[in-house]
Amino acid sequence: MDTYMEFFQNVSHVFTTITFESWLFFVLVIVIYIGITIGLDVLAKHHNISIKVVRFLKWFFLLISLYVLEYTVLPKMRLGVPEEALLFVKVIVIWFVVIQFLDGCYAEIYIKKIKHEQVNHIFIDLIKLLIFIVLVVVLLKNTFDIDPSSILTSSAILTAVIGFAMQDTIGSLISGLLIQIEKPFAIGDWIAVATHEGKVVEISWRYTKIKTISRDYVLIPNNSISRDTLVNFNRPIPYVRQQIEIGVDFSVPPVRVKMALMEVLEKSSSILKNPSPIIRLMEYGPYRMQYRIIFYVPQFEAVRRAIDEINTSIWYQFRKEHIPIPYPQSELAVRDYQQPADETSAIVEMLQEISLFKGMLDDNLDLLVRTSCVKNFMQDQFIVRKGSTDTTLFVLLAGKVAVEYEGRSLTEFEAGNFFGEMALLTGQPRSADIKAVQAARCLVIDREGFRMILSKSPKIYENIQTMFHERMLDRDKKGMLHAKKMEGTTLLERFRQIFIE
Structure with missing residues (x-):
């Protein structure tokens, strides 16, 4: 009882001897801290500041206040507060400062708002764990006078038992x-x-x-x-590659099928135009030719929607183009799905008047027409787009088309002309847009069909060389000497690489 009375007497003596300036400074620090916390709450409410950032600032200013009181007011008060108690309080406050800084400033502001990335919670938790271990070690050594290494040595067996029992959990953590x-x-x-x-x-x-x-x-x-x-599915490229298999009757020329499928892909809004979709004839099955359509979708969530859209559009496009989709069956009749005889003859006669096909035998031209396809284009419909990498040649059978470059009309073609020959013969991307000025009807010739008649008609080599020579002279008249050199060498070399070598 006497001891307690002596303690209270000492405390009473200390309080009576504290100067007014010390009391004033002590109260001032507390009032300033309270004012800062109230101000932070008001700012958070009116300026949409994250609550985690506000908490960090409150704990941070509390830590500063503790250090100010420790080194300015408490020594003058001579209260005899143990250093261990002060250290314990400071360690607790530092821990909360660290937590709020990592969750608020680092995660909310730096990672999400500045870098616009997802928060790595495992990395943050790992930093918290390391700092927690450091703070615990400091407390054990300076407050409780305990050597942490002795705790680890004495609990080695217990640690091994716990580790064996929780090996799956530990495996998941690692x-x-x-x-x-x-x-x-x-x-x-x-x-x-x-x-x-x-x-x-x-x-x-x-x-x-x-x-x-x-x-x-x-x-x-x-x-x-x-x-x-x-x-x-998002690496190494962010978009998703998908493919669709479709079977088509043997009687339909591949160029006709590919043109129909490409029209479907160009109209689709669910797939990417770059990388461009690819159509491949993969194999000849028991009752059909198997085509593979390869395309890219911007997001994995859109894959099913894109597949549904393309499959649906293919059905309607095939119905429009009269392309049959076969099913397993046995047939004794031999069907010949070709152009009508009168139309084929008329097209052959038109090809005979075109410079590229002059001198070819009627049988070879007839074969070319039967292995190609006739396609109709509506007025104002684009037949060819600038930069496209397809390799088909178009012969205008009826109507009128315009060659456009960056929105300007350069020239117009009427029936009996052809276009797209540079893509077919040299593999160059399309250099301009070609649009139907009137409803147009075109014979579409693919590279394989052209290669077939090329091997049967040596005369066509001369026609191609003449065409390249005329193009070179035309460039020369316009003063395009560099283009002349390119036309005279590079184009012929590309042609030989594709069709001869």
Whole structure:
């Protein structure tokens, strides 16, 4: 009882001997801190500041206030506050400052708003763990006078037992750390692991959360991701490659099928135009020719919608073009799906008057027409687009077309002319747009059909060389000497590489 009375007497004596300036400074520090916290709350309410940032600032100013009081007011008050107690309080406040800084300033402001990236929670948790261990070690050594190494030595057996019992959990934790280091995927990527496929929405220490196409959440343990095969649909390119298989009757020329399919792809709004879609004739099956359509979709979520749109459009396009889609059947009749005889003869007669095909035998021209296709274009419809890499030649059978460059009309072609020959013969991208001024009807000749008649008609070599020579002279008249050199050498070399060598 006497001891307590002596303590209170000492405290009373200290308080009576504290100067007015010390009391004033002590109260001033507390009032300033309270004013700062109230001001931060008002700013957060009116300026939409993150609550985590406000919490960090409150704890930070509290830490500054503690240091100010410790080094200015408390020594003058001579209260005899133990250093261990002050250290304990400062360590607690420092811990909260660190937590709020990582969650608020680093994650909310720097990562999300400045870098516009997803927050790596595992990395933040790892930093918190390391700082927590450091603070605990400081407290043990300076407050409780305990050597941390002795605790680790005495609990080695217990640690081994716990580690063996939690090996799966520890494996997932280590796998989660490795995922953050190697970064095989990121939040927002579409991945497939074993039988699960979906969009990554969260990566934690123990598991990775994905959202499936059916809008279900699946939690995949990180050690399962490390063991199983992982497919990332967003890498190395951000868009998704897809393909569709379609069977077509043997009687339809490939050029006609490819033109119809390309028209579908050009009209589709669900697929990317660059990289451009690809159409391949893959094989001859028992009752059909198998085509593969390769295209790219900007996001994995749009894959099913794109496939549905393209398949639906193909059906309507094939109905419009009278292209039959075969099904397993046995037929005794031999069908010959060709151009009508009168139309074929009329086209052959027109080809005989065109400089590129002059001197060719009627049988070869007839074969060329039968292996090509006739396509109709509406008024104002684009037949060829600048930069396109297709390699078809067009012979204008009826109507009128205009050659346009950057919106300006350069020239017009009427029936009996041809265009697109440079893409066919040299593989050059289209250099201008060609649009139907009137409803047009064209014979579309692909490279393989042209190669076939090229081997049967040596006369066409002379026609091609003459055409290149005339083009060279035309360039020369316009003073385009560099273009003349290109026309006289490079184009012939490309032609030989494609069709002769």
